[in-house]
Amino acid sequence: MNIVRIIYLVFSISAISFGGIDFSVTANKTAVTVGEQIIVTAKAVCTGKVKNISAPTLPPSDNFTLLNTSQNQTQSSSIQIINGRMTQTNEITYLYYYFIAPKREGSFQFPSLTLTADGQTYSSQPFTISVTKQPVESPDFRVTLRMSKNRLYVGEQAVLVLEAAQKPNAPVEPTNQGFSAAITAIDQAGGKDFSLSHLFSDKISREQKNIGGETYIVYPLQFSLIPIKEGTFTIGPVAFEYERLSRMIQRDPFDGFFGGFFGGGIQREPRIAYSNQLTIHALPLPPAPRGFSGAVGSFTLSASAEPRELPAGEAATLTVTLRASTRPGNVPAIMLPPLDDFEVFTPEENTAVDTTNQGIRTRKTFKYLIIPKEEGQREIPAISFIYFDPSAGRYSTVSTEPIRFTVTRGKKVTRDQRRYLTQEEIRQVGSDIRYIKTPSRLRHQSARPYRNPLFLIVYIMPFIAAVFSLLYKLQAQRTEADAAKILRGRAYRTASKQLERLAKETPQPAAAEAASRLYDILEQYITHRFGFAAAGATLDELRGLFAGRLGDPALAGAVVSMLEELDTIRFSPSVSGRFALLEYIGRTRQILSAMEKKSKGGA
Amino acid sequence: MKRAWFIIVGLLTAPIVARSPVSPVQQWFETANAAYRDQVYDTAIVYYQKIVATGLENSAVYFNLGNAYFRTNRLGKAVLYYEKARALAPGDPDIEANLLFVNKHLADRPPMPERSFIESVFWRLHILFTLNAQLWLLWAVLVALAILFSAGLFVSRNVRLWFIYLGCLGAGAGIFLGVSVGIKIYQAENVRAAIVMERSADALNQPNGSKVLFTIHEGTRVTIRAYQGDWCLVSLPNGVSGWIEGTMLGEI
Numbered sequence: 133m134n135i136v137r138i139i140y141l142v143f144s145i146s147a148i149s150f151g152g153i154d155f156s157v158t159a160n161k162t163a164v165t166v167g168e169q170i171i172v173t174a175k176a177v178c179t180g181k182v183k184n185i186s187a188p189t190l191p192p193s194d195n196f197t198l199l200n201t202s203q204n205q206t207q208s209s210s211i212q213i214i215n216g217r218m219t220q221t222n223e224i225t226y227l228y229y230y231f232i233a234p235k236r237e238g239s240f241q242f243p244s245l246t247l248t249a250d251g252q253t254y255s256s257q258p259f260t261i262s263v264t265k266q267p268v269e270s271p272d273f274r275v276t277l278r279m280s281k282n283r284l285y286v287g288e289q290a291v292l293v294l295e296a297a298q299k300p301n302a303p304v305e306p307t308n309q310g311f312s313a314a315i316t317a318i319d320q321a322g323g324k325d326f327s328l329s330h331l332f333s334d335k336i337s338r339e340q341k342n343i344g345g346e347t348y349i350v351y352p353l354q355f356s357l358i359p360i361k362e363g364t365f366t367i368g369p370v371a372f373e374y375e376r377l378s379r380m381i382q383r384d385p386f387d388g389f390f391g392g393f394f395g396g397g398i399q400r401e402p403r404i405a406y407s408n409q410l411t412i413h414a415l416p417l418p419p420a421p422r423g424f425s426g427a428v429g430s431f432t433l434s435a436s437a438e439p440r441e442l443p444a445g446e447a448a449t450l451t452v453t454l455r456a457s458t459r460p461g462n463v464p465a466i467m468l469p470p471l472d473d474f475e476v477f478t479p480e481e482n483t484a485v486d487t488t489n490q491g492i493r494t495r496k497t498f499k500y501l502i503i504p505k506e507e508g509q510r511e512i513p514a515i516s517f518i519y520f521d522p523s524a525g526r527y528s529t530v531s532t533e534p535i536r537f538t539v540t541r542g543k544k545v546t547r548d549q550r551r552y553l554t555q556e557e558i559r560q561v562g563s564d565i566r567y568i569k570t571p572s573r574l575r576h577q578s579a580r581p582y583r584n585p586l587f588l589i590v591y592i593m594p595f596i597a598a599v600f601s602l603l604y605k606l607q608a609q610r611t612e613a614d615a616a617k618i619l620r621g622r623a624y625r626t627a628s629k630q631l632e633r634l635a636k637e638t639p640q641p642a643a644a645e646a647a648s649r650l651y652d653i654l655e656q657y658i659t660h661r662f663g664f665a666a667a668g669a670t671l672d673e674l675r676g677l678f679a680g681r682l683g684d685p686a687l688a689g690a691v692v693s694m695l696e697e698l699d700t701i702r703f704s705p706s707v708s709g710r711f712a713l714l715e716y717i718g719r720t721r722q723i724l725s726a727m728e729k730k731s732k733g734g735a
Numbered sequence: 736m737k738r739a740w741f742i743i744v745g746l747l748t749a750p751i752v753a754r755s756p757v758s759p760v761q762q763w764f765e766t767a768n769a770a771y772r773d774q775v776y777d778t779a780i781v782y783y784q785k786i787v788a789t790g791l792e793n794s795a796v797y798f799n800l801g802n803a804y805f806r807t808n809r810l811g812k813a814v815l816y817y818e819k820a821r822a823l824a825p826g827d828p829d830i831e832a833n834l835l836f837v838n839k840h841l842a843d844r845p846p847m848p849e850r851s852f853i854e855s856v857f858w859r860l861h862i863l864f865t866l867n868a869q870l871w872l873l874w875a876v877l878v879a880l881a882i883l884f885s886a887g888l889f890v891s892r893n894v895r896l897w898f899i900y901l902g903c904l905g906a907g908a909g910i911f912l913g914v915s916v917g918i919k920i921y922q923a924e925n926v927r928a929a930i931v932m933e934r935s936a937d938a939l940n941q942p943n944g945s946k947v948l949f950t951i952h953e954g955t956r957v958t959i960r961a962y963q964g965d966w967c968l969v970s971l972p973n974g975v976s977g978w979i980e981g982t983m984l985g986e987i
Contacts, residue, residue: 198945565836566829568771568802569795574764576791577823580923581867582916590874594881601885 152180272302287428310373359414444542647701794824842952938977942966
């Protein structure tokens with residue numbers, strides 16, 4: 133019975149199931165060394181719909197450091213058909229990863245994690261992690277920390293080297309994570325005691341080296357180290373992660389081929405190697421002489437000038453180069469001695485940096501524009517630079533040779549008169565921010581003026597104006613079309629009334645006048661009925677138009693003949709004598725009637 | 736009737752009367768400028784900040800404030816106010832020059848955008864005017880197009896053809912201005928940028944996280960992508976992102 137209880141308890145620790153959610157917490161390993169990384173995985177498998185799920189929070193602990201967290205989510209769906217009955221299951225798996233590293237040796241409890249989903253709380257059981265001392269150094273992989281010198285002066289540069297070494301055919305391999313973690317650890321070791329700068333940071337070199345009589349493949353990481361203050365400091369031990377490779381056991385004959393061919397048969401086991409601890413003694417500098425500007429290292433100074441023979445008032449370039457075995461930030465500017473015979477402008481400074489196995493080397497070049505004031509033999513005295521030489525343990529001075537100039541007579545240059553440079557010679561020797569602005573009145577400049585309702589109103593106006601114009605134009609067109617329609621409807625009635633009035637007129641009008649009026653009646657009817665100006669058209673044009681509109685060439689011909697006839701009577705007095713008004717009125721009426729019928733029929 | 740006129744005139748002139756003699760903003764500005772001239776930069780900052788606190792946004796005030804902060808070696812604040820000034824007066828050569836100068840003093844050098852000739856031309860045109868000026872210019876183009884359209888409805892065919900040519904030119908200008916205005920409005924509404932105010936700021940993997948993803952220094956410009964409580968998810972031009980406490984940033 134007891135055994136059953138124990139089994140039940142074990143299962144209840146590893147997986148707690150509440151309705152639709154299975155919540156479990158596991159670790160990739162529970163026996164580790166100090167600083168070794170453990171990946172703890174909290175897994176929540178939801179079979180039903182979950183609206184709100186919050187990630188478990190890892191409570192802070194003195195036993196381990198939380199290095200990183202991440203999370204992942206997967207969804208799976210399965211359909212089962214049993215006895216013709218289909219069942220679909222949807223599962224969502226939430227995975228929360230915690231990367232932790234134990235701080236000290238011993239055993240500690242990984243605390244219970246709590247997951248909240250849709251208001252319900254699920255808790256895991258705590259489990260024990262045992263942490264042992266740092267492992268015994270592996271003969272296959274070793275990490276060494278060394279310095280070019282352990283006793284150095286404040287401000288002196290030394291090279292710190294972290295060497296990860298592996299035996300050539302040993303089943304071990306350094307990891308990228310191991311390199312980056314070691315670089316970070318060394319960078320952070322500096323603090324306020326010394327300054328560190330990673331050399332050759334863009335590559336990790338690999339070389340063969342004999343260590344203790346055995347050949348190793350060495351991966352050196354080099355750093356430039358400069359003590360900031362005096363005292364004794366330690367660096368390390370630095371943890372370095374590497375992998376031990378082992379071949380997986382073959383379960384079936386295919387594993388041997390495919391595993392070997394595709395490289396899938398190698399198992400990688402993460403391991404940690406620790407370096408030794410280094411002690412650095414930073415010595416104070418002895419009392420500094422006058423003119424010392426803080427330079428520590430070895431320095432060389434050289435100077436040259438071009439041209440050496442020139443007229444007074446013309447410019448020459450003095451180039452002073454300072455080479456130093458330290459970083460550029462630790463190389464101060466040089467000071468020229470007083471040069472009364474020359475006008476000296478602020479120098480143009482160039483810095484070049486070389487990274488070597490002995491640390492950082494700096495070359496600073498100062499180019500001065502100098503103008504001799506008077507003719508004669510002029511000289512730039514020796515330029516000196518005081519620095520502290522750590523190898524000698526004392527202050528030294530480095531100097532240049534004096535530089536002599538032969539200055540000939542210049543153009544109208546006197547001692548008090550300045551020679552101005554040509555525009556090509558003018559160089560910007562200083563730079564600064566531009567001066568403040570002083571507008572006479574401050575205006576509010578909105579960063580979001582478009583939020584002003586005024587903009588909305590004025591922006592609508594052009595569109596409204598365009599729409600109104602369009603509406604006005606359409607309305608005008610419609611009015612015009614309506615007037616034409618009314619005239620078209622009344623065209624026949626109007627023409628008939630005019631014909632009746634003409635027939636009833638007493639005394640009857642003269643032939644020419646009557647023909648003219650009949651012509652006008654016809655023309656007006658055509659204009660109103662067919663919507664084109666008959667008055668301006670020629671008889672041929674009218675014939676063509678009628679043929680098209682009426683679809684009856686005979687009627688079109690009759691209309692045009694009638695118009696032609698009336699036109700002839702109007703302007704030919706010889707014809708007017710034979711003019712019978714009523715007959716013409718009758719013919720005109722017939723033509724009008726025929727056109728009306730034709731046009732209505734056509735419509 | 737007379738009384739109504741008085742009320743109308745009073746209402747129209749009230750803002751002018753209220754702003755000019757009573758508001759001490761101009762006086763503070765003069766005082767701050769005088770303090771700056773006398774190299775009493777802290778006093779200048781106090782007065783410029785008083786102006787900013789009134790809600791008045793002016794590129795000259797921001798520019799001068801940036802200068803004062805630069806003189807007191809507060810590079811983060813200097814960059815912040817130069818950026819604020821640039822937002823109001825893009826293309827101002829003095830602001831550009833000072834930003835360029837201050838950027839040389841920053842630990843993290845900002846990337847210099849590489850543009851082709853055509854891109855440079857469009858960029859220059861894009862930043863030629865302030866958003867306010869550009870909005871009025873676009874409105875003027877729209878008015879001109881509306882006039883051309885309206886007149887084109889009532890003129891003869893030949894004249895209408897000329898109107899169409901002019902309209903095409905106006906439409907081209909209007910499209911360019913509209914796109915440029917659209918980009919500026921989109922940026923003003925959606926792009927949140929900030930400057931690092933502290934000497935250095937660690938970007939973490941999550942709010943209150945333990946893993947440092949990268950470290951940036953005072954004056955570096957970042958884009959804010961999200962907020963969570965007091966924390967901001969920021970990203971750099973190269974795409975790297977991390978969470979930084981909002982108190983370490985000054986939003987532009």
